[in-house]
Amino acid sequence: MSVSATDQQKNLRPPKIHPLLRFILVRIGISILLIWGVTVVTFLMTNLVPTDPVAAILGDRAAADPEIVAQTRERLGLDQPLIVQYFTYLGNLLQGDLGVSNQTRVPVLESIGQVFPASIELGIGAILLSVIIGLLLGLLSALKQNTIVDHAIRTLSLIGISAPTFWIAAVGYFVFFFKLRLVGGAGRLDPWMTPPPRVTGLYTVDSLLAGQMATFTNALGHLILPSCVLALFTIGLLTRFSRSSVLDIIKLDYVTAAKAKGLAPRTVVFKYIFRGALVPIITVVGLAFGSLLSGAVLTETVFAWNGLGQYAYRGATTLDLPVIMGVGLVIGIVYIIVNFVVDLIYGFVDPRVRVR
């Protein structure tokens, strides 16, 4: 650790590529491997089905005829070895072919493209709420450790992660819309409103772009309850995590050192403690996003929110396998990409990764 030794090392072996670039390349590599793994999982799951897909497609009468069955198997490539079938599947995926819904005969990718922005709008609303509220509650809880405030926040956050999201959705909808009429009802807009011209697919953003204030407030009124419900679980998650993260940081020497410099308590908390606690918290935000996606699949139906979740719900209740596998694949990929972005943010925030 002596001065001369480290200097020598630096002179002898200058790193060929910038550490940040290497960090990004490694993360991209890992993400691509994971996405490939996800395609293997969905492929295997589709082929695990105990029921014969041919029978499902043909219906009972045609399935009774062995010749038609054999023809269909050949047409679908089902007579090929599994590995060949996988590469056909992968080739189709790369061309954007996720199969066709058994129920509606609409290509899965097309439907997902239509409903995706609705879920993104909901997801952004919920993640913003959970990060802001979760971090502040966690910080407060840690700073007031072992006081009544801390106990109350800890208990509430535990209850928050214990409630079934779809039930909270139903209760929230019943109380705030059905009884109190405080928020907008089912759907993304009131039935008599027309959606704003599509630019991003997010009604709140598009209505602002089009300058339709009435549509904007209406869309916001519909967005607020689903986002809050969806955020409840992740608020609990992030509160608990940021509390323990802050408690870890508070013990560190650099916090005592900052106090020993006579800085204002506000500066010590936000410049030193919070900034240090933020790094591990950032990595959990990706995880929280996963819970949000899960929550969306379970809650969107309650709010008649025409997004990915409702699409998945319809697919699941009708056992529409191409739809379920398509949604699983897309959510898996989105989740991996979000975690990749989260890792990048982590890399940019932490100078130990950014600067050599």
Next chain:
Amino acid sequence: MSVISIRDLNLSVTTGSEEKHILRDVSFDLEAGKITGVAGASGSGKTQTGLAIMGLSPDRSTLSGSIDFAGTELVGLPSKKHNRLRGRQLAMVFQDPSSAFHPMLSIGDQITDHLRHHRKVSKKEALRQAIRILGQTKVPHPEEAVSKYPHQFSGGQLQRIAFASAIICEPKVLIADEPTTALDVTVQAGILRLLRELCDDLNLAVLLVTHDFGVLSSVADTIVVMESGLVVETGDREPLITAPQHEYTRSLIESLPGAEVSPR
């Protein structure tokens, strides 16, 4: 005349229903331009003495007795008033320099934020002073150092930066808590030499806390020996080392290589 005079200092910490006495009737003085060394094993309360002066005793602890700092009583001083002395009049350097700096803030930011807070100087002026003070503590390339981050320095360099941060507001008292323990043997002597220089040049009253009696025998003017929260022996370096009165002091000295203590 002493800058800090500690009299009958007691500190106890309550954990659950247990009350633990960390310091018992500790008394000694710190004088300007002199290094007072406190020796003792871990858990002897030497670090807590330093933290008590800084007003950073642990939560749920009670402090009694007196710490007089140039006429100001520090025991029971409201935390706001204590905070105005910290960093400006009372400074501290910690054991492990690699953990005493925030990994995500630049060196320039971290060694000047208290200067800007206490003296209300501009960012530019603060950086100018930072570069000057880094030069004074012999950090190589001060102009570049201010924009670097802690992980880009070695332990010895970081400890020099920590001293720079400590003296930038021209304090009267410097508490150095085991400043060489976490460092390589090769850089320890340099840090001790720096401490001596700063003490002499700035007329600082230095409290040097260490478990390493060898460190004290090289730089301390006065030595305080502590064991389980009690001061067992106080005295000037020469007489204390050559003719220790207390059994514990003798065992500390005998542990040094090549030390020979004449039998009492």
Next chain:
Amino acid sequence: MSISSPKQPPTNADSTGAEALDRNPVDAGIKRWRLRFPKALRTPLGFVGAAILLIWLLVALFAPLLAPFDPLAQNFGRLVAPDGQNILGTDTLGRDVFSRIVVAARTTLPAAVFVVLCSAVMGSVLGAIAGYFGRFVDEIIMRIADLVFAFPTIILAMVIAAALGPGLKNAIIAILLVSWPSYARVTRSLVMTARSSEYVIAGRLLGFSAGKSLLREIAPNVVSPIVVLATLDVGTAILTMAGLSFLSLGVVPPTPDWGAMISEGVSQFSAWWIAFFPGLCILTIVVAFNFIGDSLRDTLDPHTAQEVGETTK
């Protein structure tokens, strides 16, 4: 006498030596576990959790005695509001909600505990194998674990359950397949640290094989974090199971199930009781497990607690 001595005085060296002896992980591990398990339940949250859980265990045990009516019989008017006869009302088919809730506890509780036990055993064994053998085996097991983590839990469970077809058995298999990796991660990292630790090396010097040392000396240390993780995981398993039922991928009707009851009641706003009470049941029982698990987690030493983590995915 040398001026700055690199050697530390004996007092310090002695004290660290004594500390190392104190920290003999085997004794410490066993003692810690025995001492603190009941203590955890004495914290307010732990006590409340244990009390709620006890009530639910009794309900599940005596369900046939508690349920006033046949949970499957459609012998009342449809959507009757709670009254003296049907204390929690009736559902869309005229079945007694209270009876259905009580009977559903008999499937949910054992199923959740069973699936968590299975995934704890499966995950710990796989994690121990990965940590013990390292290299190739480790790579394969942990990459599969990574892959499972690459999906949000309920999404992967949904995909698996849909592929296998609806039903309690398949739901259990789906949850098992998505929940073992967290145990594997914890066990693996504990085994890896322990493998290279001094007491296993010391054991080898005394003639124990590494495997035997691991079993004898690491097992006690692995047990407590795994139990904590499992306790918290029962809650997650109940939530996932309810989610699958809500998606019609769990328990097949007409067998009573809380998630399916909520699913049925969600669209019935005039009959709020159908969805409200089953949800309350899920909430209370998951809260109970989380309260107990959280109190237990606080009794672990900080390092292990970190392994278990604040977040069970």
